[in-house]
Amino acid sequence: MTEKIIKSADRVKDHGEVFTPRRIVNLMLDQPEITAKINDLHATFLEPSAGEGAFLVELLKRKLQVALKRSKSVRAFNENSLIALSTLYGIEYLEDNVEMLVMNMQETFNREYETILQEKFGTKYNKNVETSAKVIIQSNMQQGDTLKGKTLSGEPIVFSEWQDLGGNPCKVQRTEYTFESILNQGESTGTVKNSYEQLDLFAPVDEKKEKPIVSYVPCKWSDIYLKETVIK
Numbered sequence: 001m002t003e004k005i006i007k008s009a010d011r012v013k014d015h016g017e018v019f020t021p022r023r024i025v026n027l028m029l030d031q032p033e034i035t036a037k038i039n040d041l042h043a044t045f046l047e048p049s050a051g052e053g054a055f056l057v058e059l060l061k062r063k064l065q066v067a068l069k070r071s072k073s074v075r076a077f078n079e080n081s082l083i084a085l086s087t088l089y090g091i092e093y094l095e096d097n098v099e100m101l102v103m104n105m106q107e108t109f110n111r112e113y114e115t116i117l118q119e120k121f122g123t124k125y126n127k128n129v130e131t132s133a134k135v136i137i138q139s140n141m142q143q144g145d146t147l148k149g150k151t152l153s154g155e156p157i158v159f160s161e162w163q164d165l166g167g168n169p170c171k172v173q174r175t176e177y178t179f180e181s182i183l184n185q186g187e188s189t190g191t192v193k194n195s196y197e198q199l200d201l202f203a204p205v206d207e208k209k210e211k212p213i214v215s216y217v218p219c220k221w222s223d224i225y226l227k228e229t230v231i232k
C-alpha cells in the first residue's frame with residue numbers, strides 16, 4: 001500500500017504538512033540514543049507537530065514491547081503497558097489530524113495490547129485498562145499551537161504528568177500542568193538541555209515552578225478512567 005505523504009498543496013503551504021514515511025520514522029527511531037530512551041519505560045517523548053502520529057504510533061509499538069519484557073505476569077503487563085503509553089505526548093494544530101492521531105494511538109494500543117495478552121499470556125484484555133488508555137491518550141494528545149503554548153481558543157495547553165508511585169498493586173499520581181510551566185521549568189533546571197539532549201518532560205516534583213491545576217487521587221493504573229480528583 002502506498003503511503004500518503006501530502007494531503008494538499010495548500011496544507012503544505014499553510015502548515016508545512018508533510019507526513020514522514022514509515023521507513024524514515026523507523027530509521028530515526030533506530031538511532032542508538034533514541035533506542036536507549038525507548039528502553040527506559042519511564043522516559044517521556046513529546047512530538048510537537050504530531051500530524052497523524054507517525055512517530056508516536058511507532059514509539060508506542062516499541063514501548064509496549066519493552067513493557068512486555070519487564071512483565072512477568074498479566075497484572076504487571078496491564079500496569080506496564082499503561083506506564084509505557086503515559087510517557088507519549090503530542091501537540092497538533094489541525095483538527096482532522098488530531099482526530100486521526102487520537103484514533104491511531106487508541107487503535108494501536110488496543111491491537112498491540114490485546115495481541116500480546118493473547119499470544120504471550122493466553123488471556124483476554126482488561127476493559128478497565130483500555131478505558132484508562134483512552135483517558136491517557138485524550139489527555140496526552142492535545143490540539144493547539146506549540147509555538148504559543150495555547151489551544152485554538154487561546155487557553156493554555158495543559159498536560160498531565162503520570163507519576164508512577166510503584167507499590168503492589170502499582171499506583172499512579174496524575175497531576176496537570178500548563179505546557180508553558182513545563183517548558184519554563186525545563187529552562188531553569190536544565191531538564192530540557194538542547195535539541196539533542198531532550199530528556200524528561202517533567203522535572204522532579206520539588207523543582208516544579210507552578211502549582212498544579214488539578215490534582216487527582218492516587219489510584220491503580222487501571223483505575224485512571226475513574227478520574228477521581230482531590231477535593232479542596
Ligand SMILES: C[S@@+](CC[C@H](N)C(=O)[O-])C[C@H]1O[C@@H](n2cnc3c(N)ncnc32)[C@H](O)[C@@H]1O
Nearest residue numbers: 015017018019020049050051054092093145146
Ligand atoms: C511536517 S508535518 C509532520 C507531521 C508528523 N510529525 C509526521 O512526521 O508525519 C508538520 C505538522 O505540524 C503541524 N503544525 C504546523 N504548525 C504547528 C504549530 N504551530 N503547532 C502545532 N502543530 C503544528 C501541521 O499541521 C502538520 O501536521
